[in-house]
Amino acid sequence: GDSVTQMEGPVTLSEEAFLTINCTYTATGYPSLFWYVQYPGEGLQLLLKATKADDKGSNKGFEATYRKETTSFHLEKGSVQVSDSAVYFCALKDRGSQGNLIFGKGTKLSVKP
Amino acid sequence: ETGVTQTPRHLVMGMTNKKSLKCEQHLGHNAMYWYKQSAKKPLELMFVYNFKEQTENNSVPSRFSPECPNSSHLFLHLHTLQPEDSALYLCASSQPDRDSNEQFFGPGTRLTVL
Numbered sequence: 001g002d003s004v005t006q007m008e009g010p011v012t013l014s015e016e017a018f019l020t021i022n023c024t025y026t027a028t029g030y031p032s033l034f035w036y037v038q039y040p041g042e043g044l045q046l047l048l049k050a051t052k053a054d055d056k057g058s059n060k061g062f063e064a065t066y067r068k069e070t071t072s073f074h075l076e077k078g079s080v081q082v083s084d085s086a087v088y089f090c091a092l093k094d095r096g097s098q099g100n101l102i103f104g105k106g107t108k109l110s111v112k113p
Numbered sequence: 114e115t116g117v118t119q120t121p122r123h124l125v126m127g128m129t130n131k132k133s134l135k136c137e138q139h140l141g142h143n144a145m146y147w148y149k150q151s152a153k154k155p156l157e158l159m160f161v162y163n164f165k166e167q168t169e170n171n172s173v174p175s176r177f178s179p180e181c182p183n184s185s186h187l188f189l190h191l192h193t194l195q196p197e198d199s200a201l202y203l204c205a206s207s208q209p210d211r212d213s214n215e216q217f218f219g220p221g222t223r224l225t226v227l
Contacts, residue, residue: 032214034215036218041220042220042221043117043119043203043205043218043219043220043221044156044203044205044216044218045218046215046216046217049215089156093214100146100158100161100169101158101214101216103155103156104155105154105155106155106156
């Protein structure tokens, strides 16, 4: 079945460091891909998405490129801030399915000043 | 009104109590979801409703009983819960006929079962 694999956390960085959170997926079709973020005490918010190969999703300085050849959707940010401390979830939705999302386990990011 | 609201935000209940969680969405979506988020475990999809019809039940124990009276409201009725049911319960909604099917989440109800 379809699945999403994220790098294990927690990830601890200093402010202004470069961030990469790896995400790879397994899917039978051509899924849409998402990154969600969960700030402490809150629900999940969509951070960015990409619906087809080579699309780049971007928001708030975060980027991720849909790489079909490597089945990956790695999240990157050039310079993290303390306010980026949160849990990040990679997810996919297979085309033609009911529409249910399949989530990775989440990666906790802590940014120190 | 914010997109997806959940009440209460926090709930403490004993194992013999009966309580209900409420979710309301103001986005005009036709699909609604209940998820369970426990510490150190992946997000677990519990129930899915499309156009008020339940389309998925991921082997959830019968002590959790969902109800979807219309496309905007979703309830989760709780009875005789166990301490291991303590978790953050998240509601989400989406428009399933859109290609990306982006889900919008509420803030969650933090449930503690004593």
